[in-house]
Amino acid sequence: VPFDWEQKFASRVDRMTGSAIRDLLRLAERPDVISFAGGLPAVDVLPAEEVERASQRILRNLGSWALQYGATEGYLPLREWIAGTMSQEGIPITVDNVLITTGSQQALDLLGKIFVGPGDWIAVESPTYPAALQAWSAYEGEFLPIPSDERGMILDQLEEQLAAGPKFLYCLPNFQNPRGVTLVAERRENLVAVATRAGVPIVEDDPYRDLRFEGDHLPRLLAIDAQRRGVGENSYRGGVIYVSSFSKILSPGIRVGWLIAAPEVIRRLVLAKQSTDLHTSTFNQMLAYDLARTGYLVRHIPTIVHAYRERRDVMLAALREHFPPNVRWTHPQGGMFIWVTLPEDYDAQVLLGEAIARKVAFVPGASFHVDGRGANTLRLNFTNATPERIREGIARLGCVLREQLRPRRTSRVA
C-alpha cells in the first residue's frame, strides 16, 4: 500500500511547476539533436588539466583541510580575493561584504528566503532568467514586469512602477539572459537614481560580465551606487546586491558563486545559508581560489571570449543566411544568447515541436515572461555547440521557419 503524499505538501509546492516544455527539451539532449536550448558553456573551454593540477596543489599543500567542514561565510582567502577584485572599481568592498554561495542560483534562493513572503512584489526586467522567477515563486512572491528594448530595461515608467513597493528590482545588466542585450551607461545611472529615490534595492545579477567580445566594460550598478553614496573607509552599505559566479569563467560543475551586499544583509544571508547547506564545498572554493590567485583565471578568460566570439559570429552569419527576412534577432556584445523575434501571431512553441522533428532545439520565449507575452520569441544559445553544428543547426531551423511558420497559437506555458 503506497503512502498517500499528495495531501502532505505545503501550499508553496503549487508554485513549483516544472515547465511544460521540459519534456520536449529532454528530447533535445539526444546527441543527434543540435541544441541551442541550454545555457551551457562549451565543454572544450572547461579546463580539466588545470583543475587537475590545482587539485594536486591543494590536496598536497592543504591536505585534509580541503575535505573538512568550513565556515558558512566561505573560505576566507577566496572572500579576500573577491573583495580585492571588486574593490578595484573604487567600491569599498571588504570581506564583510562577501558571501560565497553554492553557485549564483543559491544566491537567488537565499535572497528569496530573507526578503520574499506571500504576496510580496519583485520588479523584474521582462523577459528575464526563469530560474530566478522559480526561486522567488517558491517563496510565493509576485512579479512586476519592467519592459526592455535593445538598450536594456526601459525606465520611462519605472518611478510609477516602483510605487507598488517591490521588495527589490532584479536586473541582468550585461548580455542579459535571455535577450543578450546590455543596459546602456546612461540608463545605469538613471536606474540607480530612480531605485534609490524609491527606496527599492537592486539585485544586480552579473554572471556574463567577463564574457565581453567587444566594446568597453560599463560600470557596475554597485559601483554607481557606491559613488552616489560617497565612499568612506568602511564596508559598502548601499542598496545594490551584486551576484556573480565562477560558472561562466571557470566551471559551472564546481558550483561556486558569490554575493556582495551590505554587512547587515550578509549577516541575514549567512543565517539562511547555514540551515540551507551549512557551507559551500571547501575543496571547490579552494580550487576557485587557487586558479584565481595563480593568475590562471585572467589568462583563461580571453580563451573563452575568443571561442564564444567566433561562435556568436558564426551564428549571426548563419541567421542572416538562413532565416526569413521577417524574422529579427539581437546582436549581443558578449554572453551566451541571441534572442529571436518572429512575426506577431507566430508561435515559437509550435515551432519547437517541428524543430525537434528536424533535430534542432531552442527555448520558446514565453518561458522568460511573467505576463503571458513573448509567444513569438525564442532564445538561442551560441556557446555550447561547435561552429560546424551551429551552421548546420541554424540551416535546419531556417528550413523549419520557412516551411512551417504559420500563425497558430497554443496556450501559454510558464
Added chain:
Amino acid sequence: VPFDWEQKFASRVDRMTGSAIRDLLRLAERPDVISFAGGLPAVDVLPAEEVERASQRILRNLGSWALQYGATEGYLPLREWIAGTMSQEGIPITVDNVLITTGSQQALDLLGKIFVGPGDWIAVESPTYPAALQAWSAYEGEFLPIPSDERGMILDQLEEQLAAGPKFLYCLPNFQNPRGVTLVAERRENLVAVATRAGVPIVEDDPYRDLRFEGDHLPRLLAIDAQRRGVGENSYRGGVIYVSSFSKILSPGIRVGWLIAAPEVIRRLVLAKQSTDLHTSTFNQMLAYDLARTGYLVRHIPTIVHAYRERRDVMLAALREHFPPNVRWTHPQGGMFIWVTLPEDYDAQVLLGEAIARKVAFVPGASFHVDGRGANTLRLNFTNATPERIREGIARLGCVLREQLRPRRTSRVA
C-alpha cells in the same frame, strides 16, 4: 548614506536567530582551546591522498564533463550505486527513489521547502539536531517534542502526540545527535507502526550508521516500512524519507549527501532543488562515486571506526576518572557524541563560560531542546580532538566541574 535594510526583510527572518552561545563558541576555535563543541570529523581520517588520486582519474577519464552542469536529480552512476547499496536490505530502491543533495543539510532544507508552512507542526525527538530545527523554523514550522531515553525515542504517548497532525516526525535512529543513543529494535517496529496508523511520514536522518563501534546494525525504519507494505517489483512508495551523506564516511567538505523517498516526493524535491542550487557539484559527485565504486569507501570506513572507537574509549575513561560522581553520561555504541547530564539546577551555559576560561569547550544542552529543557545537560564531541587532547580536555573540564559547579540559572537560549 547607508541604505536602510531593516524594514525590507521577510517575516521569516525573525526566526533565523543565531545562537546566543555562538560568540562564546567562536572563542573555542582558537588553537589553544581544546574543543569538544563541534561535530567535526578527525582531520586525520579525511583521505587527502586518495581524493587526489580520484581527482586525477576523473579529470583524465571524464575530462571536462566533470566541470560541466549536471542533472538536478544527481549524477546517474552515483544514484545507481546508492540505489544498489540501499536495496541490499531488501528494500526496493530504484534510481527514481534517489536524490543527490548538497550535503544532508540541504535534504533537511528541501523537506522544509516542500512540506512546511507557517504553523505546521513537526514532531521531533527531544533533544535533537539544532540545524534541522533551524532549517524548518525558516519555513515557520512549530515543533512537537517527543522525549527520549537511553533506548531512543519514548513511544508511550506517541499516538496521542501524533494526533496533532504533524507534517512529519524527525528521528535520528543511530548514535543520535546530540545524545549518542540508538533507537532499540522493538521501538523501531513500534515507531513505524504508530506513524503509519497516524498517517504521519517519518524523516529518518542517518548520517552516523556506518560509524558503529560495537554490536550489530539494526534495521532501518525505511526497511521496516518497506517490509510492512509488502515489496513489489517497483520503486519504494512508503512513508519513510531516508537522509544520509558522505560527510561522515568520506569528507564533509565535498558536500555530497542523498535522500531516499517515494518517487512523487522526489519529483517535488527536484523542482525545489532546481531553484535552490540547480544541482550538486558534478566533480564532487564523481569523487564520491569513484571512491565508492573502486571499493575504497568499504576499506576506509573501518579506519574511521577504529580511530573513533579509541577516542570514545579515551573520553569515557577520562570522564570516569575526572568527573564528579553526581554527573551522568551516555555510552554511545558509535557516532560522534557523548551526552552529559549534570545535577538538576546546574546550568551548562554558566559552566561554558568557566570552561572557556580554562581553554576547553562543549555545547550546552539547551540548544538542542525545543521546550526550554536541558539547561543541566551538555554535548561532548569525541571525534575531532586527538586522544591526548581528549584526556587533557576532560581533565580540565573535571576541574571546572568540581570547582565551579554551583546552582545558578540564566535565561534559556535557543
